[in-house]
Amino acid sequence: MGRKVILATCALNQWALDFDGNLRRILKSVEVARSRGARYRLGPELDVCGYGCADHFYESDTLLHCFQVLKELLESPVTQDIICDVGMPVMHHNVRYNCRVIFLNKKILLIRPKMLLANHGNNRELLTVSETVPFGDGVLSTNDTCIGSEICAELWNPRSPHVDMGLDGVEIITNSSASYHELSKASRRVSLIRSATSKSGGIYMFANQRGCDGDRLYYDGCAMIAVNGDIVAQGAQFSLEDVEVLTASLDLEDVRSYRGEKCHPYLPEYRPCHRVKVDFSLSESQDVYFPSHEPIEWRFHLAEEEISLGPACWLWDYLRRSGQAGFLLPLSGGVDSSSTACIVYSMCHQICQAVKNGSAQVLEDVRHVVGNAAYTPKEPRELCGRLFTTCYMASENSSQDTCNRAKDLAAQIGSTHINLNIDMAVKAILGIFSLVTGKLPQFRANGGSTRENIALQNVQARVRMILAYLFAQLSLWAQGRPGGLLVLGSANVDESLTGYFTKYDCSSADINPIGGISKTDLKRFLQYCADKFKLSALHSILAAPPSAELEPLRHGHVSQTDESDMGMTYTELSLIGRLRKISKCGPYSMFCKLIHMWRETCSPSQVAVKVKHFFRMYSANRHKMTTVTPAYHAENYSPDDNRFDLRPFLYNTLWNRQFRCIDEQVTTLMSVQPVSIEESDGFGEDTVTQSGREGPNTSVPFTRRQEGEEFV
Structure with a gap:
């Protein structure tokens, strides 16, 4: 029996069912x-x-399956002579459990159910042979170490x-995870794992799911191995590869020496672990020549890098598994649709680099x-031309500036770009209404x-949705190419909070x-x-004030x-959204x-x-979240009604x-402190907006008499 062990953890791009x-x-x-000499293989959750x-x-x-x-x-034969740790549901006494099934040489050693369930945010885990198998909260005791x-x-x-x-002497702790991506979440994982092993020593192996499992979430890998508070092996956070295996050669004596100083007999009482004996060794007697992994510095991505990488990987998984031939995006020349276009371009970059x-x-x-x-x-531009179609849908209310911005960006990323005008379709629909009612609606201007x-704003927005799907289904057919295109949306999380979009636009x-x-x-x-992709067209897009361009222009x-x-x-x-969801704040x-x-x-008033x-807009438009397009989950203040934000839609x-x-608190505050800021409300008439960027827009003056009107 030796002192060094080679362990393997992994990130797998598994797919539900x-x-x-x-x-x-x-x-x-x-x-x-x-092949790398490991004697323990850890996989992600389920x-x-x-x-x-x-x-x-x-x-x-x-x-059954x-x-x-x-x-x-x-x-x-592949799984022989290595302890394998896989995840699956197991029914015990008519109750379903999320379990780790650990086996060696055709024998199940332990079925360990998940003891502490995640039941918040995107997680809803209250779902819960000829010989008997240990089932429960136990650890494996091999000839040379102990694994929990x-x-x-x-x-x-x-x-x-x-x-x-x-505290009970378990030296190797494994974590099989399905931890989804949120911006900057990797730093919290690394901090927790460092802390877990720095307090009382030990080896910690973290495995994670990778990719789009079939839903709004992207699992971002980040497999890692830590020893005594140091990270010694780091896997990729974002990757197009389905299988990544991370191995490390580690000295058990490092753990024992560390604990010899940190863990004293007078430590508080702890719950001893049930041990399952396994006649197997992770180490070899002649392992003195194995090199030990040294600590490394973890490189964290900036938030903007994560946006470039995570959603792009998610799109690629969705595209290749959907059986479609590419994407179509209504590109307005604004920040939101341009961001979606850049994510597709980043996807093409990652594909070309992987090849x-x-x-x-x-x-x-x-x-x-x-x-x-x-x-x-x-190269990415050429691939983008094959996979990506962008479409600028102009109306009489569109400016030439936005048309040019969309055209320039499409040219720089290489997408197949379409320019069309929707006025004919809008007038046809309004003509039907006028024929039936004898009236023709007018803009407020x-x-x-x-x-x-x-x-009038909503009809433009909804016509664009109809045309987007028409071109997605038939544009490749018109070119003599097989397949259809997935339509991409481009409403950001802040607009969803206020309902600043039209339903079905x-x-x-x-x-x-x-x-x-x-x-x-x-x-x-x-x-x-x-900066990274040398897309100069983005400078003018960033400089332009965001506008839906659904009302008449003034002097062009x-x-x-x-x-x-x-x-x-x-x-x-953004701040209000975080207070509402993360801090659980009511008005x-x-x-x-x-x-x-x-x-x-701002003054208190x-x-x-x-x-x-905000709360008037939020509550009046909350019903729109029931039909929101499935979106990549990136912020933990998302208002997505379908999974993440379980709130009513009728208020x-x-x-x-x-x-x-x-109001009572404002009165109290104003009576005890001087007013040093102008007492205007900052934006004039109190309004409820039911509109959408880069498409629909509907501002409704909100009075008590009018509440409930225009609930569209």
């Missing part, structure tokens, strides 16, 4: 681990069936299992998508009412890569793309801006926080007006008691 594909990727990871099965976990078929895959794993398991969220829990394990690096799997996928078995992508103004799409990203982050992302220039329509800036909206709590945060720029204005928009408390 793709049992054959998941089995193939598991076996490949085991094969790579064995890697047999895929993490995102959701209600499929209630189906008996899922359990998991055990069929487990049987093939047990019998495979954590599963995903257990690491994040205040009372993590690794605490008692470490250049010799990835046979990525090359095979590209050839399948483009329908050419001999094709090899050479031409003397029309608010209701007419809203309807061109923000309605198949998928939306920026729907969970704030406007502030998108602007930084575009500046990053301008845009008269309508998004922030004016919404009654607050995008920076203010009164939000007011109490913002009077301090904004004390240098101004803060009160902004808070009440009493008066918020009587809540707003009364705010």
Whole structure:
């Protein structure tokens, strides 16, 4: 028995219910681990069936096929002489558990269920042979060491299992995770794992899911191995490869020496672990010549880099698994649609780089998508021209500046670009209405009412959605090419908060890569793309004021801006969104926080007006979240009704008691402190906006008499 062990953890791009594909990727990871001398292979959470099965976990078929895959794993010659740790649901006493199944040489050693479940945000985990198998919270005791398991969220829990394990002498702790990407989340993972091993020593192995599992989430890998507070092996955070195996040669005596100093007999009592004896050694007697891995510095991506990489990888997984031939994007020349276009361009960059690096799997996928078995992508612009179609849909309310910005960006990224005018379609629809009613609505600028103004904006936006899908389905057919295109949306998270889009407009799409990203982050992302990809067209896009361009121009220039329509800036909206979702603030709590945060720029009464204005917009437009396009999850203040934000969509928009408390507090504050800031509300008439950037726009003057009107 020696002192050094070679361990393997991995990041796998598993797909919910793709049992054959998941089995193939598991076996490949085991094969790579064995070829590197590892005697323990750790996989991500639920890697047999895929993490995102959701209600499929209630189906008996899922359990059946998991055990069929487990049987093939047990019998495979690839899995012999290495301890394999896989994840799958297991039913015990008629209860389904999320389990690790650990086996060696055709024998199951331990089935360890997840003890602490994640049931917040995107997670809803309250779903819960001839001889008997140990089932429960135990650890493996080999001839030379002791190995314990954590599963995903257990690491994040205040009372993590690794605490008692470490105090009870468990030297190697594994974590099989399905941890999805959020901006800057990697630093929290690394911090937790460093902390877990620095307090009482030990080796920590982290495995994670990678890719789009079939939902809004992207699992970003980040497999790692740590020893005594130091990271010694780091996997990629974003990659197009389906299988990544990370190995490290580690000295058990380093753990024992570290603990000899840190762990004393007078430490508090701990819960001893149940040990399952395994007649197997992870080390070899002649391992003195094995080199030990040294600590490394983890390189974290900037937020704008993460936006460039994560959503691009998510798009690629979605495209190659959907059977479609590319993407179509309504490109308006604004920040949002341009950000979506740049993410597709980044995807093409990553594909070309992977092919250049010799990835046979990525090359095979590209050839399948483009329908050419001999094709090899050479550079991103050329590939973008094959996979990506952009479309500028002008109206009489569109400016030449936005048309030029969209055209210039399309030329620089190489997309197939279409220019068309929607006025004929809009007039045809309005003609039908006029024929039936005898009336023709007018814009407010031409003397029309608010209701007419809203309807005229919405019809433009919805016509664009119809045309986007028409061209997505038939544009390749018109060119004599096979396949269809996925329509991409481009509404950001801040607009979703206020409902600043029209239902079923061109923000309605198949998928939306920026729907969970704030406007502030998108602007930084575009500046990053301008520098990295040399896209000079982005400079004019960043300099232009955001506008939906759905109302008549004034002297050929845009008269309508998004922030004016919404009654607050995008920076203010981002902060309000975080307070609403992350800090769990209702109107009164939000007011109490913002009077301090904004004390240098706003008086209490101004803060009160902004808070009440936001909650009126939010509650009046919350129903739109029930139809929002599935969007990449990037920010943990997303208002996505379908998964992440479980709030009502029908509200009493008066918020009587809540707003009364705010008014009482304003009166109290104003009576005890001097007023040093102008007492205007900052944006004039109190309005509710039901509109959409880069498409729909509808500003509704909000009075008590009118509440509930224009609920569209």
